[in-house]
Amino acid sequence: MRDLRAVVYGVGAMGSILTRLLLDKGVKIVGAVGRSPDKVGRDLGEVAGLGRKIGVAVDSDPRRALAVGADIAVVCVSSYLSTMRDHFAVCLEHGVNVITIEEETVFPWSTAPDHAAELDALAKSNGVTLAASGAQDVFWLHLVGTLLGASHKVEAVEGHCAWNVDDYGPEVATHVHVGDTPEAFERHIAEHGWPDFVVRATLEALVSELGLSATSWSSNVTPVLADEPTLCRSQNRAVPSGHLLGIVDSTEVQTAEGLHFKFSMEGRVYREGDSDTNEWRIRGEPDLHLRNEHVSYRFTTCSSIVNRIPDVIRAEPGLITLDRLGKPSYKHGALG
Amino acid sequence: MRDLRAVVYGVGAMGSILTRLLLDKGVKIVGAVGRSPDKVGRDLGEVAGLGRKIGVAVDSDPRRALAVGADIAVVCVSSYLSTMRDHFAVCLEHGVNVITIEEETVFPWSTAPDHAAELDALAKSNGVTLAASGAQDVFWLHLVGTLLGASHKVEAVEGHCAWNVDDYGPEVATHVHVGDTPEAFERHIAEHGWPDFVVRATLEALVSELGLSATSWSSNVTPVLADEPTLCRSQNRAVPSGHLLGIVDSTEVQTAEGLHFKFSMEGRVYREGDSDTNEWRIRGEPDLHLRNEHVSYRFTTCSSIVNRIPDVIRAEPGLITLDRLGKPSYKHGALG
Numbered sequence: 001m002r003d004l005r006a007v008v009y010g011v012g013a014m015g016s017i018l019t020r021l022l023l024d025k026g027v028k029i030v031g032a033v034g035r036s037p038d039k040v041g042r043d044l045g046e047v048a049g050l051g052r053k054i055g056v057a058v059d060s061d062p063r064r065a066l067a068v069g070a071d072i073a074v075v076c077v078s079s080y081l082s083t084m085r086d087h088f089a090v091c092l093e094h095g096v097n098v099i100t101i102e103e104e105t106v107f108p109w110s111t112a113p114d115h116a117a118e119l120d121a122l123a124k125s126n127g128v129t130l131a132a133s134g135a136q137d138v139f140w141l142h143l144v145g146t147l148l149g150a151s152h153k154v155e156a157v158e159g160h161c162a163w164n165v166d167d168y169g170p171e172v173a174t175h176v177h178v179g180d181t182p183e184a185f186e187r188h189i190a191e192h193g194w195p196d197f198v199v200r201a202t203l204e205a206l207v208s209e210l211g212l213s214a215t216s217w218s219s220n221v222t223p224v225l226a227d228e229p230t231l232c233r234s235q236n237r238a239v240p241s242g243h244l245l246g247i248v249d250s251t252e253v254q255t256a257e258g259l260h261f262k263f264s265m266e267g268r269v270y271r272e273g274d275s276d277t278n279e280w281r282i283r284g285e286p287d288l289h290l291r292n293e294h295v296s297y298r299f300t301t302c303s304s305i306v307n308r309i310p311d312v313i314r315a316e317p318g319l320i321t322l323d324r325l326g327k328p329s330y331k332h333g334a335l336g
Numbered sequence: 337m338r339d340l341r342a343v344v345y346g347v348g349a350m351g352s353i354l355t356r357l358l359l360d361k362g363v364k365i366v367g368a369v370g371r372s373p374d375k376v377g378r379d380l381g382e383v384a385g386l387g388r389k390i391g392v393a394v395d396s397d398p399r400r401a402l403a404v405g406a407d408i409a410v411v412c413v414s415s416y417l418s419t420m421r422d423h424f425a426v427c428l429e430h431g432v433n434v435i436t437i438e439e440e441t442v443f444p445w446s447t448a449p450d451h452a453a454e455l456d457a458l459a460k461s462n463g464v465t466l467a468a469s470g471a472q473d474v475f476w477l478h479l480v481g482t483l484l485g486a487s488h489k490v491e492a493v494e495g496h497c498a499w500n501v502d503d504y505g506p507e508v509a510t511h512v513h514v515g516d517t518p519e520a521f522e523r524h525i526a527e528h529g530w531p532d533f534v535v536r537a538t539l540e541a542l543v544s545e546l547g548l549s550a551t552s553w554s555s556n557v558t559p560v561l562a563d564e565p566t567l568c569r570s571q572n573r574a575v576p577s578g579h580l581l582g583i584v585d586s587t588e589v590q591t592a593e594g595l596h597f598k599f600s601m602e603g604r605v606y607r608e609g610d611s612d613t614n615e616w617r618i619r620g621e622p623d624l625h626l627r628n629e630h631v632s633y634r635f636t637t638c639s640s641i642v643n644r645i646p647d648v649i650r651a652e653p654g655l656i657t658l659d660r661l662g663k664p665s666y667k668h669g670a671l672g
Binding site: 154 | 357360471474478479481482483484485486487488490546547595621622623624625626628629631632636638639640643644662663664665666669
């Protein structure tokens with residue numbers, strides 16, 4: 001068994017956690033791609049906060065980093081397939097499999113069909129796989145799909161999760177309008193809308209895995225307001241009472257077979273004692289329920305990605321949606 | 337797509353629920369096997385409490401029932417592979433796949449290796465599959481295995497479930513010593529021991545699925561005592577304070593890789609408001625947690641069995657342990 005060779009593509013907060021986890025699992029990191037001037041040229045071990053060098057410099061040129069040859073690129077740069085298209089393409093063109101935390105890639109065929117088709121063809125022509133994972137893999141797709149294996153007749157599937165905005169830095173807090181007044185938030189939504197995204201892609205994968213046909217989708221976003229002044233740690237300021245702590249992003253889908261799915265994702269600044277949760281209820285015969293406490297979505301996004309690497313390398317070429325990657329599993333010891 | 341053809345082998349409480357669920361899913365029931373004189377010769381629909389005939393008489397001779405040809409026998413007669421050997425063998429000899437609620441069949445290679453080897457060979461030589469499912473499939477094996485897909489490093493896995501003794505009739509209540517004094521119970525255990533069973537087989541499958549090697553097993557059974565007089569509905573009598581409401585059956589396993597597993601199954605007479613539960617904690621990086629409320633183990637054992645039928649028919653020939661059946665899944669509409 002030879003070492004798995006990986007390129008860490010994107011060296012922000014998630015790329016840093018991933019660097020440590022990959023090394024823990026015996027993966028040989030052969031390249032690193034970054035763009036921030038204060039990171040380019042430095043050793044990845046130092047950039048990732050390991051406190052030691054690992055002999056890999058952060059390179060601003062993905063072509064150079066990929067040219068050394070790798071089994072997989074672990075890509076964590078940004079969200080939306082349209083934004084990530086060039087980053088994925090360069091990996092695939094170099095014959096390198098891609099696993100990414102980019103959320104739309106979980107199931108992009110409805111929301112970004114042109115990019116999906118192009119990248120699928122590119123992956124196939126290079127004999128490699130493009131796939132996404134993250135906390136949704138275990139917690140919102142496969143735990144739910146597995147639980148449904150105990151259902152005789154499903155009428156509705158409803159999920160709710162909560163994640164801590166402060167786990168992801170000040171940009172994410174701004175993105176979910178932390179600190180805005182409800183009026184400013186509503187004006188923004190009225191003008192710009194709110195894109196279908198993580199919640200939609202997850203439900204797309206779930207509906208696909210069950211072999212059902214979606215007939216209608218609807219999404220909405222609602223504000224979560226502070227009922228007392230609350231510290232936003234990532235922005236280092238207090239959110240006044242009555243202003244936004246975050247949002248609830250909801251998507252519903254109806255299927256031709258008569259099943260209804262709804263998933264709500266609540267991203268907000270946490271108060272003392274709050275922790276990430278995941279809860280699903282299935283209505284039907286019988287009613288079923290599942291709850292996870294202390295999910296640590298930020299960390300489990302990274303650990304899920306690492307456990308998926310062998311599955312992605314083994315998968316057939318193309319863009320493989322998360323419902324087609326098989327059951328997630330724990331890989332003890334070195335990956336290979 | 338032609339109808340799936342099934343023989344219901346065992347027409348007690350579980351076989352009756354299964355009869356309804358199979359018909360709901362468009363399965364054609366072509367035979368039924370029973371032994372109770374008050375059931376043999378009667379129509380399965382009436383025996384199963386459907387209130388209508390379905391044109392299949394309960395037959396005391398499994399050979400006659402199986403001779404009509406079927407894709408699968410749904411076998412729910414009794415527990416332990418040694419007890420069930422002849423029932424499974426007659427199905428396999430007739431070229432009929434078997435799915436069973438018999439709990440040891442989940443993973444019998446350590447506790448009943450000779451019977452397992454014989455039935456595996458018999459299934460292979462007849463080109464059919466023998467496999468078990470039930471509530472352990474979703475709740476104790478695959479939900480846990482899926483959750484572990486979010487683990488970076490696992491140190492220990494601990495599960496606890498509770499099931500209602502009164503859901504399974506007076507024999508089961510007697511089997512778990514409901515109403516005994518603690519002294520009588522301890523005497524019985526000292527004389528007869530307590531067989532490794534459901535808990536052991538489930539952990540065997542989990543350890544196997546993770547590719548780990550068990551180095552030591554230990555099991556124990558402890559009484560659950562009534563702290564007030566409590567009605568045992570299945571026996572229609574009150575359990576006096578201080579006497580047994582049931583038992584907790586626990587098994588622990590240590591693996592060569594340093595992981596520790598413990599699973600405890602609490603079977604007792606329920607008090608008002610109690611319901612079946614399932615809870616697992618994983619210690620490691622990160623700590624993880626999962627809980628299901630209102631599990632309805634009796635019903636979900638039956639619904640899991642029905643959802644597994646296409647998987648068993650598709651599986652390779654032989655005795656296929658539950659870790660090798662793949663992820664459980666919901667089958668909407670008619671099976672096929």
